[in-house]
Amino acid sequence: MTMFCDPTKVGHFAVRAEDVAAGEPEALFRLLVATSMFQRRQDLQIMRVLQGIGEADARELSTASTLLRLSDGSPCEHLRSTMALRERCDLGKDAETKLGVCLAKPEHPCHLKRHTVLLKRYGHFGKVPSSIALAIREYGATDLGELRRQALDEVSTPEEAALLLEAALCRAWRVSRKIAHMYLSMMTNPDLCPAAPGPWAEGVDWTQFVVIDSNVDLFLKATGYPGPWTYEARRVFLRELARRVDLSAMGDGLAGYNPRLVQQALYLFMSVTNRRAVERDCGRRAPEGCVGCLVELRGVCGWGAP
Structure with missing residues (x-):
């Protein structure tokens, strides 16, 4: 954000x-x-x-x-x-x-x-x-805020609200599930939005939103993910993977279960271009900076760790 x-x-x-x-x-x-x-x-x-x-x-x-x-x-x-x-x-x-x-x-x-x-x-x-x-207009709304309010009125659970908001945004040309999840996670995820909880978080299961791109796929392929490779299957897999990572242990008031942050970590780990733009990336201290990384991860590091 x-x-x-x-x-x-x-x-x-x-x-x-x-x-x-x-x-x-x-x-x-x-x-x-x-x-x-x-x-x-x-x-x-x-x-x-x-x-x-x-x-x-x-x-x-x-x-x-x-x-x-x-x-x-x-x-x-x-x-x-x-x-x-x-x-x-x-x-x-x-x-x-x-x-x-x-x-x-x-x-x-x-x-x-x-x-x-x-x-x-x-x-x-x-x-x-x-x-x-x-x-937005075809949904019967005057703006995105009204679209959200209408969507929440049509469902009975936070999960249904998340999926309906996604579908509403995906009506637009080139707004894929990935783009919809990027936007909706910024609007709802308490660890991504500057105001916690996110401005749209109430009534929406923000853990449903996971952004899957080519860098995330690189990590999945490198670590043996067997498929299937539909967006939905990968989203479900990453949500389950995130249950094994307690982010609250890292401090800073993070939510313990946050699939979007776990996914973002995979994205950053594999994105060489974005990592090279970060002065404090551990890859700049290779090979000394790689000592604290698991051997299994060194082999798939986007930076090319030894």
Whole structure:
């Protein structure tokens, strides 16, 4: 969460921790848009993209009311719903000019074409911010806070609430379970949020949210995880693995059972790029710094410990 509050990390997409804790609608939406960027590229690369987007463009990309106004005012019917964006919008990038293009209305200066250039991702990635805004409206909510309140009214257990919130976010284009879990864990997990418990923690089983990416998969493969390799199977496995780690013994008021923190430790352990950016990483003291590490872990260390 701290990273998303730091303008030196995410530029004009940074939010104030107190606004998130207070449930301020614009802050919650901006945080979700910024979170959606962190997929299939190294974190440092994504941060450079976000840092390079100007203030006015960042505001447009991360303000739900603006995105809905642009979508509703467009002559293109493919911008009217998440389904139309997903199934009929053929947004892409010209291989030579790198400008946003489409076949449906090639002459129309669609805001998605501008967004796909600004975000510097896949050609279709410009759909993401508008799709998130549409997904919230299609749920019958005016903002993410209202979406949460409606979801909690529809269920009877904290686990059901967690799964329903995940499903609601995943209606949006390119908001996968991983991205939904990143966002929801920041909003609910008491050890990730600047205000404990998290602003959305009440009524939600935050232990359901586990972020599985390529670095976590590297650890699972290196340590003999047999599968299956569906997201759900890996999530269940990591939640059970976390039951063997009592984080409260580490002090600092940590919850004893926190699958998200255990998963994050695996991610950091295997992420060479992110570790090299940390001055106090034990890999900088190799081989002396490796003495305290289990022999079994030295063999799979992302840094390449002896």
